Amino acid sequence: MRYISTRGSAPVLDFEGATLAGLAVDGGLYVPESWPRFEADEIAAMAGLSYADTAAAVMAPFVEGCLSREELRALCEQAYGRFSHAAVTPLTQIDHDQWLLELFHGPTLAFKDVALQLLGLLFERFLTGTDRALTIVGATSGDTGSAAIDAVAGRENIRIFMLHPDGRVSDVQRRQMTTVLSPNVHNLAISGSFDDAQALVKAMFNDRPFAAQHRLSAVNSINWARLMAQVVYYFYAAVRLGGPGRPVAFSVPTGNFGDVFAGYVAAQMGLPIAKLIVATNVNDILARALTSGDYSSREVIPTPTPSMDIQVSSNFERLLFDAGGRDGKALAAQMAGFEASRAMRLTNAQREGAAGLLVADAVDVDDMTLAMRWACEASGETIDPHTAVALAAARRADLGRTPVVTLATAHPAKFRDAVERATGRRPALPSRVGDLFDREERYDRVPATFEAVTAYIDARS
Numbered sequence: 001m002r003y004i005s006t007r008g009s010a011p012v013l014d015f016e017g018a019t020l021a022g023l024a025v026d027g028g029l030y031v032p033e034s035w036p037r038f039e040a041d042e043i044a045a046m047a048g049l050s051y052a053d054t055a056a057a058v059m060a061p062f063v064e065g066c067l068s069r070e071e072l073r074a075l076c077e078q079a080y081g082r083f084s085h086a087a088v089t090p091l092t093q094i095d096h097d098q099w100l101l102e103l104f105h106g107p108t109l110a111f112k113d114v115a116l117q118l119l120g121l122l123f124e125r126f127l128t129g130t131d132r133a134l135t136i137v138g139a140t141s142g143d144t145g146s147a148a149i150d151a152v153a154g155r156e157n158i159r160i161f162m163l164h165p166d167g168r169v170s171d172v173q174r175r176q177m178t179t180v181l182s183p184n185v186h187n188l189a190i191s192g193s194f195d196d197a198q199a200l201v202k203a204m205f206n207d208r209p210f211a212a213q214h215r216l217s218a219v220n221s222i223n224w225a226r227l228m229a230q231v232v233y234y235f236y237a238a239v240r241l242g243g244p245g246r247p248v249a250f251s252v253p254t255g256n257f258g259d260v261f262a263g264y265v266a267a268q269m270g271l272p273i274a275k276l277i278v279a280t281n282v283n284d285i286l287a288r289a290l291t292s293g294d295y296s297s298r299e300v301i302p303t304p305t306p307s308m309d310i311q312v313s314s315n316f317e318r319l320l321f322d323a324g325g326r327d328g329k330a331l332a333a334q335m336a337g338f339e340a341s342r343a344m345r346l347t348n349a350q351r352e353g354a355a356g357l358l359v360a361d362a363v364d365v366d367d368m369t370l371a372m373r374w375a376c377e378a379s380g381e382t383i384d385p386h387t388a389v390a391l392a393a394a395r396r397a398d399l400g401r402t403p404v405v406t407l408a409t410a411h412p413a414k415f416r417d418a419v420e421r422a423t424g425r426r427p428a429l430p431s432r433v434g435d436l437f438d439r440e441e442r443y444d445r446v447p448a449t450f451e452a453v454t455a456y457i458d459a460r461s
């Protein structure tokens with residue numbers, strides 16, 4: 001499998017190259033040159049497979065030429081062996097046609113573990129026996145940071161610098177990052193929003209001498225391997241609900257557009273998906289873009305769903321590229337316009353390419369709160385606020401009798417203050433993170449400027 005950049009002028013890479021590169025040198029994102037397709041009988045044959053076996057089957061075409069099927073399977077066994085539920089991502093029925101896909105049984109209690117546990121092992125596999133070392137720079141609104149740190153803490157040849165917006169992540173999220181005291185882990189609390197952090201990360205990649213000197217790599221969903229691993233649970237869930245014979249819809253709490261783009265990829269690979277609901281909070285740039293073509297960024301409004309308080313969604317570029325006809329040069333010009341003005345209009349081709357599969361809905365705090373209460377009353381489930389945004393959108397989508405799977409992206413205990421405010425229930429921290437509040441924290445406050453962040457990294461090299 002070969003990987004090309006969405007902006008059309010970076011070198012074509014194999015899977016290992018794309019994984020280690022993170023962002024492409026032309027500022028674009030790597031995508032497979034073409035989508036592998038499964039026939040209906042191949043999808044049906046996934047029924048009854050374990051999660052690790054499903055993962056190996058779904059991802060095998062993407063790693064072709066770099067990893068054998070056996071190597072991939074062994075890595076999946078190791079990655080998913082750390083999950084606390086035997087099904088890894090179990091399904092729970094909460095109403096006749098409504099299901100939750102629980103993606104929070106990994107070490108840091110959010111869906112990010114599904115991809116990052118594997119990515120940590122892939123980095124190790126590609127670096128072992130070489131003299132290469134990586135500097136990972138990442139931006140987090142709370143969950144990617146802890147999952148990435150857990151995946152690479154203590155690993156040789158890797159250093160990680162994780163930027164989070166100071167004061168805008170939950171106390172559990174912050175402590176899951178800042179109490180990891182391994183010498184290769186550096187946490188930077190920056191004075192700004194997640195978008196500022198993400199822009200700084202992209203600026204570091206785009207500074208070619210800096211990127212080359214430090215051998216930068218990415219753990220955010222700009223890294224293709226992240227999305228590849230997230231494609232798996234769409235297959236796993238759909239097959240359990242009668243796929244491929246019975247189409248299933250998914251409602252996805254969305255910020256950076258990584259998780260829902262993984263669903264888009266599953267559909268391109270042949271999985272019958274009735275609809276993908278792109279559920280945002282009031283930071284609704286994606287909902288506006290998909291409903292009216294207006295992709296213009298506004299001030300970020302802080303909400304009880306901080307992990308989705310995002311106005312510039314990095315993976316949207318992958319959708320614009322694929323749905324718009326894969327014209328890298330045209331997209332490079334469109335993105336340059338967006339980067340200059342923070343606004344752009346989608347082309348007709350991009351809108352039409354997305355419209356068959358994707359619908360969008362922006363959910364405010366009141367409706368999110370009602371969804372949390374409804375889940376408690378209807379099925380006794382305590383859900384986290386991000387999940388509740390998607391559940392609210394799932395319940396008001398008009399999809400007849402199609403089963404709708406809401407992606408439950410975080411454990412409610414990660415956002416226990418917001419959960420308690422909405423439901424009166426305070427979820428207990430699972431025992432695997434039980435002493436989080438007794439651990440020592442270590443992080444530095446750093447201004448949200450390119451100079452300050454790069455100086456911080458230079459000083460620790």
Ligand SMILES: Cc1ncc(COP(=O)(O)O)c(C=O)c1O
Nearest residue numbers: 143254255256257258259307409
């Ligand atoms: C709990 C939670 N839900 C949803 C999202 C949004 O996912 P994505 O950025 O892939 O759209 C995030 C952040 O990524 C998150 O941490």
Ligand SMILES: N[C@@H](CCOP(=O)(O)O)C(=O)O
Nearest residue numbers: 140141142143144220221307
């Ligand atoms: N909500 C995310 C934001 C970063 O998203 P990513 O999927 O691109 O890593 C977070 O929790 O950090």
